Structures are given as structure tokens and as C-alpha cells.
Amino acid sequence: MKKIIDYLFxxxxxxxxKNEEFPRFGATCILAEIIMMAYLFAVLILSFLLTRDFFLPNTSGRARIIIGIIGSFLPWIVIYLHxxxxxxxxxxxxxxNNRYNTKYSDKAVLSLSYIVPTVGLILMLLLYQFR
Structure with missing residues (x-):
């Protein structure tokens, strides 16, 4: 998993x-967004598997805030410092000289930020059928 995250960064x-932006900041933002979405979908799916309901029904408001803060801000800080x-x-x-540099275009790599939420929503929809 670390190799994949390193390569994506x-x-x-x-x-x-190439887009004449701040490279470290831009790469951190995109990668943190993808990790944040994957984390939050994993939390929701795990919540469904454990309780048969999404959105953490048995947790307090404080616990939900902590989970949200961990998922939203911690990835950005960790990636930027790492x-x-x-x-x-x-x-x-x-x-x-990696072979994937020519195999996958920039658009394909950037589309990962659209693929992660789509897959997460499809998984949640499929799981919701077994409610």
C-alpha cells in the first residue's frame, strides 16, 4: 500500500x-482527498457490517466529530509532513523511469479522485440491499 501511495504522490x-502550481501542496491536497474519502467510506461500510445501519448509529455526537476530524484533517497533515x-x-x-508513467496518462491518475467515491457509493448501495 505504501508503494501505491508513494507513486500516487x-x-x-x-x-x-506541469500545471504551474505549488507541487508539494497540490499533491498533498489531492492525495489527502482520496485517502479521506476511502477512510470515511470504510468507516461507513464497517458501521453497516457491525450494526446493519450506516452513519454510526450507536456512537455519540462527540465520537462522530472525532471520527470526522481524524478522517478530514489528519491525512492532510500526515502526508504534508511525511x-x-x-x-x-x-x-x-x-x-x-517507471513503466506506469507512460502507461497511464495524467487524466487517468487524476480520475482516481472520482473513482473512489463512485466505488464507495456503489458498495454502500449494494450493502443497503441486505438491510
């Missing part, structure tokens, strides 16, 4: 450079 970093200049330079050297 590398590709988002290059896309941000990928410092030294680590980014190592990623640039490591993935420079």
Missing part, C-alpha cells in the same frame, strides 16, 4: 509542476 507532484524535500527527491529518482 509522485504522479500528483509531477502534475502539479513528504519532505528529501523524500520527494528520493521519489523523483525512484519512479523516474
Amino acid at each position: 509522485y504522479r500528483y507532484y509531477l502534475i502539479s509542476i 513528504y519532505n524535500k528529501k523524500r520527494i527527491n528520493a521519489l523523483l529518482e525512484k519512479y523516474q
